[in-house]
Amino acid sequence: MSRSLTSIADLSDDDISQLLELSRIFLEVNQREIPKVPALRGKTVATLFFENSTRTRLSFELAATRLSADVLTFTLTTSSVSKGESLRDTAETIESLGADLIVMRHFSSGSVQLVSSWLEIPLVNAGDGAHEHxxxxxxxxxxxxxxxxxxxxxxxxxxxxxxxxxxxxxxxxxxxxxxxxxxxxxxxxxxxxxxxxxxxxxxxxxxxxxxxxxxxxxxxxxxxxxxxxxxxxxxxxxxxxxxxxxxxxxxxxxxxxxxxxxxxxxxxxxxxxxxxxxxxxxxIRTQVTTGVGVRMAVLYWLLGANQGRLESIW
Amino acid sequence: MVARSRKYLIRGGKLIDSNGVRIAELLVDDGKIEAIEQRIDPPRGCVEIDARDLVVSPGFVDLHTHLRQPGNERSETILSGSLAGVLGGYTALLAMPNTSPPIDSPEVVSYVKELSREALLDVYFAGAITKGRNGESLVEMGKLAELGIRLFTDDGNGVQDAQLMRRALEYARGIGVTLAQHCEDLSLANGGAVNEGAVSSVLGLRGIPNAAEDVMVARDIELVRLTGARMHFLHISTSRSAELVRWAKHDGMPITAEVTPHHLVLSEKNISGYNPIFKVNPPLRSEADRSALWSALNEDVFDAIATDHAPHHVEAKETTFDQAAFGMIGLQTALGAVLGEMNRSLSLSDGETLVAGGVSDEQLMHLVGLLTSRPARIAGISDVHGGPLVEGRPANIAIFDPQLKWRLSESEIVSRSKNSPYLGVDLTGRVLYTIVNGELKLREGELCL
The missing domain is CATH 3.40.50.1370 (Aspartate/ornithine carbamoyltransferase)
Known part of the structure; x- marks a missing residue:
């Protein structure tokens, strides 16, 4: 089980300042003429959304794309859940497909933490019920x-x-x-x-x-x-x-x-x-723009490539 | 069966029952307690049980067991539940009627009674109050009473309609049976998964307020006042409900109440990791409620400790907290959990030295009463179960070490479901021998199959 971001409580003060610093760097990247870096080339980020959300999913997918990661999109409506596949089977399938990280949104509080306990790869909580985002x-x-x-x-x-x-x-x-x-x-x-x-x-x-x-x-x-x-x-x-x-x-x-x-x-x-x-x-619009850079920071930080040597990102 | 009956001489143990505490030897022969004396010479062919440093009590009686048969045999069967019961020191279980189909007709009663013949202990059944447990129309209680049903409950649901409950109580009084209520006002419970309080608020889980229980306890106390019927309150979990029961008893009303080991030992603090093992109904409450339940227990507000043993197969629990099933198993661990907690609080209150010998004889006698004679009375089975240990009574006996520290491992769980909140937790007190109607079913902690 690698490190995941399921709750603010998962983060130390150091983690928080590292993430905010990384965010600054990636927001600068986003200002460039070609706002893309090869930091996560070869990595696959899966977005697994059990609840309708376009904004957050697009923000994460754009963040992954700008880091040169490949993106797998899973949108599961309640109807596919009603086919009877368990949450655990769904999550394990995505891991087996070769995803390196899952960005997950789910209607149940605590669901992302639960899934992270079953998987080896990191998860990012993109909203779990009324719990955290x-x-x-x-x-x-x-x-x-x-x-x-x-x-x-x-x-x-x-x-x-x-x-x-x-x-x-x-x-x-x-x-x-x-x-x-x-x-x-x-x-x-x-x-x-x-x-x-x-x-x-x-x-x-x-x-x-x-x-x-x-x-x-x-x-x-x-x-x-x-x-x-x-x-x-x-x-x-x-x-x-x-x-x-x-x-x-x-x-x-x-x-x-x-x-x-x-x-x-x-x-x-x-x-x-x-x-x-x-x-x-x-x-409000600044928040949306900032979100892409912050999510780039989170993905980069969790996938751990060259952590601490930021100059090697590009 | 009679062919397997043997003579057992229980030597050196401390006998505890509703008659008191004494050191004596006890001879079991032909299903009955043959003799109790200071010293008994072993008759020919008898098996001696060395009970030195052990407590010999009547076999435990659980007022609140879910055996899941018929309908959910993946989670538990009458047989597998009976094994768990024997390991926990139980000689009688009262099985709840929320099976599929529910126990609401003479046909289902006859069917489950037939199934229960394979059990290792005596299984009794509660009937439903309303047909299909739908809360709409009354079950034919008279016909079920003729088949031996003494207690009726829609457990899992409370009867929401006050007028229907009034009529149920009146009818029950007429035929001399007891109603038991799962006190939960569903509109106030509001689909919650956990106690509404500090923890639910941080976790973002929908909460069940104490008031969901308290309003129905209060309502039913007034309905008992109106009808004069007997009433048993299942799994009281809040400070206020305990207080209401105390007042009702003070008024001399024919009310009894039970508390579960898990509400005495665990609290909402256990939920912080969203582990669905701790999801139970009524929910684990605040530490303040837990402590109030102990005070009420010590002041004799409760008549029984009942397990609410609720097995669920792995998929029902291996899901998100809000979707997971309510309930935890508890037959194997009831004594260990409660005595464990009593020992913990003793060592906390006496910080300097651990009290030698743990809990006192007086405390043990009180605890034994809550596990034996008092629930047996509520279930209407005092003629066979719950003691006292006197010559001529059916030999239903538990022998336990009140100080043995142990931990439950998953491989030791004999229930078909493994949803115990006590895995890896320190427990104190373990049942080593269980004798059911004169037959040894548990020996040195091992089932005799």
């Missing part, structure tokens, strides 16, 4: 550091994560990573969308967006994952929007230097207004 947190941390020019830390930065925290793997990874880097994280949402017991979370929580508007450097909006609702958690989207949407009017009441972030896909008019998403203070 560690590369999203790495790219978010990178984007915040770059924007505020805070070096390798986020000390003094206050981040409000707003909306459907309950179902959010992005929130679970970000709370861990951002707080480890020194940021102060506040979760904002209606009680039913905030986990009941936050005693193990390095974050505080409030039910009022108004409380945090004027004190946050980053307003991080989450999509309401209503497809995961099995019950009435909020009365309506329109009422949710009234209380928790980042509207133009609310954006006005944030700090002048505050930025708006969102992991995508954004639902305009629900959790975020067009005026906020498209404003000059929005980092």
């Amino acid at each position: 560690p590369t999203q947190a790495l790219l978010d941390a990178y984007a915040i550091m770059e924007h505020f020019n805070t070096g390798k830390r986020l000390d003094g930065i206050s981040v409000a994560i707003v909306g459907d925290v309950l179902h959010s793997r992005v929130a679970r990874s970000n709370v861990q990573l951002l707080s480890r880097l020194g940021a102060q994280v506040t979760l904002v949402g209606p009680p039913a969308l905030i986990p009941l017991d936050l005693s193990l979370w390095p974050a505080r929580a409030t039910n009022s967006l108004e409380d945090v508007l004027s004190e946050s450097d980053v307003i991080y909006m989450l999509r309401v994952q209503s497809e995961r609702f099995t019950e009435s958690l909020i009365p309506s989207m329109s009422e949710f929007s009234r209380l928790f949407s980042l509207t133009a009017e609310r954006l006005e009441r944030t700090r002048k230097e505050a930025v708006v972030m969102h992991p995508g896909p954004i639902i305009r008019g629900v959790e975020i207004a067009a005026e906020a998403a498209d404003s000059s203070r929005s980092l």
Whole structure:
């Protein structure tokens, strides 16, 4: 079993700073006229997605391509699962095909960790249920550091994560990573969308967006994952929007230097207004761009080629 | 069978049952306890069992066993479950009716009773409360009672409809049987996989709040108040439910309750690695709940320790936590897990020196009661099982070493399923001999097949 990235908790402080440094290098590569390096030539990266996702899969596949790896794409809908093949058999088949690394997304929390315990090759968690999405947190941390020019830390930065925290793997990874880097994280949402017991979370929580508007450097909006609702958690989207949407009017009441972030896909008019998403203070598109470089860093780091001798990448 | 019956002289052991603790010798002959005296001369042809430093108790009675037959013989059979029971010191098991088909008709009762004749111990059956365990209409309890069924439960499900439960309790009172409830309000459980709390919140797993259990315990206590029927609460797992049972008993209501070894020994902390072996219903709760269960146990809120032995074949567990089956096996390890935990907490509370000799005789007597006479009463089988150890009673006996430290390895598991949470864990206390109706079924820790 090689090293995998299933959770932010898998990473030491050193790992985090190495990955962020590698990300910087690969983002520079992406600025070149020919944004491609032979770092992973001959390696095969498989993307194994049990849940629909185009953005994240494309970002990983582009990252692998720019490192000159070959890419195998598996998209498994629930129908293929219902044929009866077990998760273990699916994963072992991909390993036997010769993949060197699997990027996996699955609807069950803990699934990537489980699969990594069965395989020899490394896995990257591209989102497991409501558990984690560690590369999203790495790219978010990178984007915040770059924007505020805070070096390798986020000390003094206050981040409000707003909306459907309950179902959010992005929130679970970000709370861990951002707080480890020194940021102060506040979760904002209606009680039913905030986990009941936050005693193990390095974050505080409030039910009022108004409380945090004027004190946050980053307003991080989450999509309401209503497809995961099995019950009435909020009365309506329109009422949710009234209380928790980042509207133009609310954006006005944030700090002048505050930025708006969102992991995508954004639902305009629900959790975020067009005026906020498209404003000059929005980092949403920067996040997407940063994601490719960060995922290049993660793939390169896990596949271990010449680790520590970065000059040999190209 | 009678031909295999022999005479056994159990010498030097400490006899513990509902009558107390004493050192005495015990002679088994022709299926019965023939004599109990300070000193018995070995009769001709008897097998002597050296029980020095061992405890001789009535055979254990498990109120809560899933034997999976009929319908899921890959996971367990009545025979394989009975082997596990004998290794755990059990002489009687009460098999739950959530089989396929469920035990809800005289035909199925007759069928499983026939199957149980091959078991190494006495298997009794609980009947379902509602047909098909669907929670919609009552089972013909009277007909099943005529076939010897004494306890009815939809275990695996709680009866959700309060009015139906009221009618079930009234009907049960009329024919003199006991209902047992799996207390879980399904709307509050909300498809959860794990305790709703600090751990579920970090792991991103859907949680089952304590309230899912507590509201049904509270509801049923009031229904017992209304109907006057007897009621047994299965696998109580929360602090609040234990408190509710304590109050109901204080009011003199005809209520009994059980707790499982795993809710006494394990907690949600064990879930941190998403290992589905620890997925069980009710879920492993917080450390605060676990500690409250011990307090309740020590204050006699519980009438029985019951295993909720729930075998699942490997594929049912080798999957993601949310999709894995609920349940863990427990017959072979019940004594070792509970005594292990009692010894651990003794050594924790007495940091300077380990208490010599481990748990006291008083504690052992209490524990033996929870494993023998008290569950036998609830199951309605006190005439045969649960002791006391007195002359003329059927010889259902367990002999165990209360201090033996051991670890369970997968190869020692005789259940068809290996889903034990105790693999590689230090256990204390092991059953070495089990005598079922006068026949030696376990000898020096080995099954006599």
